[in-house]
Amino acid sequence: MTDTDKNAAWEPRIVAFLCNWCSYAGADSAGVGRMQYPASVRVIRVPCAGRINPFFILSAFRRGADGVLVSGCHPGDCHYISGNLGARRKFALLGRLLGHLGLEEGRLHFTWVSASEGVRFAEVIETVTAKVRELGPARRSAGGGR
Amino acid sequence: MNGAGLSSRIAETAARLLSEGRAEVVIGFEQGSIPMRATPCLITDPADAGRLIWNAFCSNNLARYLVPGRKSAIVAKGCDSRAIVELVKERRLKREDVVVIGVPCRGMADPSAIARRFPGICVSSVDETDGMLTLYGGPEPVSVPVSEVLHASCRLCAARNPVICDIPLGDPVVENDPGFPDVEAFAALPADERRARVEAEMSKCLRCYACRNACPLCTCESCFADSSQPQWVARGTHPEDVLAFHVMRAMHLAGRCVECGACVRACPTGVDLSIFNRRLAADVAELFGSRAGLDENAPQPLAAYSMDDSQDFILDPGRKPE
Ligand code: SF4
Ligand code: SF4
Numbered sequence: 001m002t003d004t005d006k007n008a009a010w011e012p013r014i015v016a017f018l019c020n021w022c023s024y025a026g027a028d029s030a031g032v033g034r035m036q037y038p039a040s041v042r043v044i045r046v047p048c049a050g051r052i053n054p055f056f057i058l059s060a061f062r063r064g065a066d067g068v069l070v071s072g073c074h075p076g077d078c079h080y081i082s083g084n085l086g087a088r089r090k091f092a093l094l095g096r097l098l099g100h101l102g103l104e105e106g107r108l109h110f111t112w113v114s115a116s117e118g119v120r121f122a123e124v125i126e127t128v129t130a131k132v133r134e135l136g137p138a139r140r141s142a143g144g145g146r
Numbered sequence: 147m148n149g150a151g152l153s154s155r156i157a158e159t160a161a162r163l164l165s166e167g168r169a170e171v172v173i174g175f176e177q178g179s180i181p182m183r184a185t186p187c188l189i190t191d192p193a194d195a196g197r198l199i200w201n202a203f204c205s206n207n208l209a210r211y212l213v214p215g216r217k218s219a220i221v222a223k224g225c226d227s228r229a230i231v232e233l234v235k236e237r238r239l240k241r242e243d244v245v246v247i248g249v250p251c252r253g254m255a256d257p258s259a260i261a262r263r264f265p266g267i268c269v270s271s272v273d274e275t276d277g278m279l280t281l282y283g284g285p286e287p288v289s290v291p292v293s294e295v296l297h298a299s300c301r302l303c304a305a306r307n308p309v310i311c312d313i314p315l316g317d318p319v320v321e322n323d324p325g326f327p328d329v330e331a332f333a334a335l336p337a338d339e340r341r342a343r344v345e346a347e348m349s350k351c352l353r354c355y356a357c358r359n360a361c362p363l364c365t366c367e368s369c370f371a372d373s374s375q376p377q378w379v380a381r382g383t384h385p386e387d388v389l390a391f392h393v394m395r396a397m398h399l400a401g402r403c404v405e406c407g408a409c410v411r412a413c414p415t416g417v418d419l420s421i422f423n424r425r426l427a428a429d430v431a432e433l434f435g436s437r438a439g440l441d442e443n444a445p446q447p448l449a450a451y452s453m454d455d456s457q458d459f460i461l462d463p464g465r466k467p468e
Contacts, residue, residue, distance in 0.1 A: 102341030
């Protein structure tokens with residue numbers, strides 16, 4: 001079996017942080033619309049993209065995630081007006097920093113999904129799952145305090 | 147002006163500020179207990195002002211020693227002044243509580259670089275004239291220009307002259323911001339090599355927190371690294387904990403780090419934290435057009451946002467890849 005075949009049979013574990021007002025509702029509409037998407041995601045609902053501490057993302061990787069997806073409301077649509085805009089700056093820096101350190105390349109993804117975008121939600125999950133599947137299981141070092 | 151002239155002018159200024167009651171304390175440097183070291187010192191009695199010195203080893207960031215609510219005068223080179231700018235912006239300090247004695251800086255000498263340059267010499271004393279160091283302790287005295295043994299952060303310095311200043315001492319120096327060649331060089335390495343370098347650096351870390359304690363911008367009363375509920379990072383030196391500590395600390399300093407290199411100099415094991423902090427500084431400059439401590443009136447980049455911020459990193463499955 002080649003690596004690619006092995007990865008095709010393997011189901012990645014992807015932690016998705018979804019904001020309550022848009023992306024979580026978007027996931028709901030994907031469900032209500034009976035859309036098919038990979039069962040790779042474990043959803044964690046947060047009040048706003050702005051609630052996401054970079055540490056949440058690091059913790060997810062640390063505790064065994066093969067990929068992390070962060071999704072909030074489109075710019076301009078934030079329930080709290082600008083939570084996602086502040087978060088966007090933080091995410092841009094964190095993504096670049098981890099890439100620079102040679103960590104989790106291609107495993108961390110950010111997007112916006114609105115409450116009505118069930119189709120987009122399904123597409124996002126498909127895309128992220130495919131990207132992470134290609135990379136294979138994340139490298140872990142065992143142990144540590146948390 | 148050379149170091150000796152500046153030392154006495156700093157001492158005179160300090161004595162005057164203290165006796166006039168303009169400051170309760172003057173924060174400066176005194177001779178360290180070993181050669182090639184200057185150590186931060188707090189002068190409260192004008193009679194002690196003569197202890198103050200200025201030379202090529204005054205590398206600590208003295209802004210670390212400013213205490214809110216205490217009228218302080220501080221001897222500040224470029225990076226100290228940048229830290230003060232940030233602290234005032236964050237309302238950790240009131241500008242009117244600080245008298246900035248501004249000293250233009252030609253860069254500080256790194257004792258480790260000197261040791262590498264002259265292996266086998268155990269320096270017993272050092273003279274400094276016009277940017278030239280003469281080191282005694284070997285069979286013959288040896289000389290080296292300060293500019294050839296600078297700390298890495300000083301080679302890359304963007305602001306040698308104080309950004310804010312109440313009492314200027316010494317002649318301004320020419321600015322020569324080299325940008326981020328260190329970041330570019332590291333980024334050019336393959337990802338595996340970068341990861342290996344980072345892991346090698348992290349493996350040296352003892353979690354002693356000297357980096358955090360030397361940092362002028364690590365001003366939190368309680369640090370995430372000390373929190374046990376929740377315990378964000380376990381104590382100890384498991385590689386994952388060490389890495390999480392440093393990534394998080396770097397993120398806390400994003401847009402605030404004044405790139406003084408105090409963390410790197412404080413580290414007992416030589417962990418190169420500039421890999422983290424300089425990358426963030428470069429990205430903050432590129433993405434948000436902002437550099438910590440250079441502009442008193444600019445908003446803090448991570449406390450601000452714009453509708454037009456770049457979002458080319460946002461995944462958009464509908465968009466065709468370029
Ligand atoms: S590492 Fe973060 S929490 Fe700790 S003192 Fe520095 S800024 Fe504060
Ligand atoms: S000073 Fe060095 S050894 Fe100590 S915690 Fe910081 S990086 Fe680790």
